[in-house]
Amino acid sequence: MTSKQKEPSTALVPVKFSRLTRRGILLGLSLSQLVALSTGVLAVVVALYAGGGILLAYTAPVWVLSAALTWVPVAGRPAVEWLPVTFWWLWRATGGQLLYRRRIVVPRPAGTLALPGDMARLREYADPDTGAGMVHDPHQQTLTVVCEVAHPAFVLLDPGEQERRVTSWGRVLATVCRSGRIATLQVLERTLPDSGTGLAEWWATHGTAEDTWAATTYAELIDRAGPAGERHATTLSLSLDMKTSARQIRTAGGGIRGAAAVLRQEMSTLTAALRSADLTPSGWLSPGQIAVILRAAYDPAIAATLARHGELGQHLATAGPVAVNESWTRLRTDSAHHAVLWINEWPRSMVYPGFLSPVLLSTGIQRSFSLLCTPMRSDQAARDIRKKKVEHISDQAQRAKIGQIEDAAHTAEYHDVLQQEADLTAGHGVLRYTGLISVSAPTVDELDAAVAAIEQAAIQASCETRLLVGQQAAAFTAAALPLCRHI
Incomplete structure (x- = not known):
């Protein structure tokens, strides 16, 4: 009785990466989105209980801005997620941290x-x-x-x-x-x-220093093309x-x-x-x-x-x-x-x-x-x-x-x-x-x-x-x- 051995496969096996997780904490909303949305909802609830429609109109900038920050995308991300980046950038800009100069005199x-x-x-x-x-x-x-x-x-x-x-x-x-x-x-x-040092070393080891057209042209090519x-x-x-x-x-x-x-x-x-x-x-x-x-x-x-x-x-x-x-x-x-x-x-x-x-x-x-x-x-x-x-x-x-x-x-x-x-x-x-x-x-x-x-x-x-x-x-x-x- 003879048995055939399975030959190992030599073909490349494709792979797949895991997706970047985009799930939120609740209903697909991230923590920053939930905070912005909660601020808007709180403003609406307080306005309805305290003053009705008039106060709701006065607080409109708050809950409209909260809704915009929660759902309006900017460059593929919710607007609220840009707030930490923007604030940190402004903080560093006002503090002069965007510029660096080495102090040569001070060791x-x-x-x-x-x-x-x-x-x-x-x-x-x-x-x-x-x-x-x-x-x-x-x-x-x-x-x-x-x-x-x-x-x-x-x-x-x-x-x-x-x-x-x-x-x-x-x-x-x-x-x-x-x-x-x-x-x-x-x-x-x-x-x-x-820098061309590798080519120069190879030519010095394997090349021939003959006074021929081929050797001269090859040496000039190495000198010019090596550093480029x-x-x-x-x-x-x-x-x-x-x-x-x-x-x-x-x-x-x-x-x-x-x-x-x-x-x-x-x-x-x-x-x-x-x-x-x-x-x-x-x-x-x-x-x-x-x-x-x-x-x-x-x-x-x-x-x-x-x-x-x-x-x-x-x-x-x-x-x-x-x-x-x-x-x-x-x-x-x-x-x-x-x-x-x-x-x-x-x-x-x-x-x-x-x-x-x-x-x-x-x-x-x-x-x-x-x-x-x-x-x-x-x-x-x-x-x-x-x-x-x-x-x-x-x-x-x-x-x-x-x-x-x-x-x-x-x-x-x-x-x-x-x-x-x-x-x-x-x-x-x-x-x-x-x-x-x-x-x-x-x-x-x-x-x-x-x-x-x-x-x-x-x-x-x-x-x-x-x-x-x-x-x-x-x-x-x-x-x-x-x-x-x-x-």
Whole structure:
């Protein structure tokens, strides 16, 4: 008796993202909408009981404004949800917080980073065991380390190899979720101007210094085209949650040294997981290497010079910008204008793993793509999923009572919750993803053209993007810097 063994499938498996939850607290209304609506209803009730129709007419501006704030949409969001953003913007504008100028004469305290805004509180720590540069946030109680990763071009691999790498990357994310001590995992992919040193070194090693037409033409081509090209760099940032790891930190000696010891364990685990996924970590970045990344983000014109001269810009104390001007829709730093887009809607249909290639492979645009992954422990994820299921079922019962028709979007969200529960039961990790795209250009006109091109590329990738107005400075630090910052 013979039996046929089933051959493993080498075809790519499409995936589907969970929808962004848009359910409200009551009847689809959010907390801010309920507060605005309650204010209007209270004004109407008080007017009817106190003075009748005359007082109702006097209080009309109150309840009409409340109704408008509750239901009138502005740029796809209810008007009431724009109030916190607008008030915070006005507060910062009146306080002079939209401008930053470095104080050259006044020296900064030792161990601090010369960064604007709330990032001025960040502290530098050099790990004596690994030589890695760690960034400590004393307010958020996090400790962050950065690793540069090399990998082959995903789109050039065959479907079987792509599927294997996707499965291996899923194991890496599951490893991050298991310990419960990781606050954020950030994947940052940047386009940088190529200094041409790589081509020059290759020609010096493999080329022939002959006095022929072909050799002379090839050498001139390398000299001219090398600095005009661009290269891609990928980094992984790992942020330790010092609040959750308080017991392990005390066991390791306490303080920043104990936190560094705990973080080293997570670094070793992540390095092993990356190597098993056929990714090549090039080592944890030193403080000088992190300083070069920060300097190149704020001052892109100097990036090629820093790449050619390895000793320049190797100090975190001087890596920040000299000047920053923030406006409602963009950010101006030393030598460039920046605009940050938020991926507010991932693909709703089934897509293949390389769906972001139109965005990541866009040429002629200097941009940074940041994927912030917030892992959840298995017990926390299970409680969150149970809570969502109860909310969906109770909302469905409430809508049935008042005779409201069931919306297909609510049904799709409920199915997403069931799928998350099935994935969690199968041993996968649950992460919350935030996608940000930072676009840079030397002039405003070039920036607008680049933003329009990235928006079109996102449409080709079945994604929807929105410009983060009123918060460009905070968005830029989260999108362009490998420091695991959130908005």
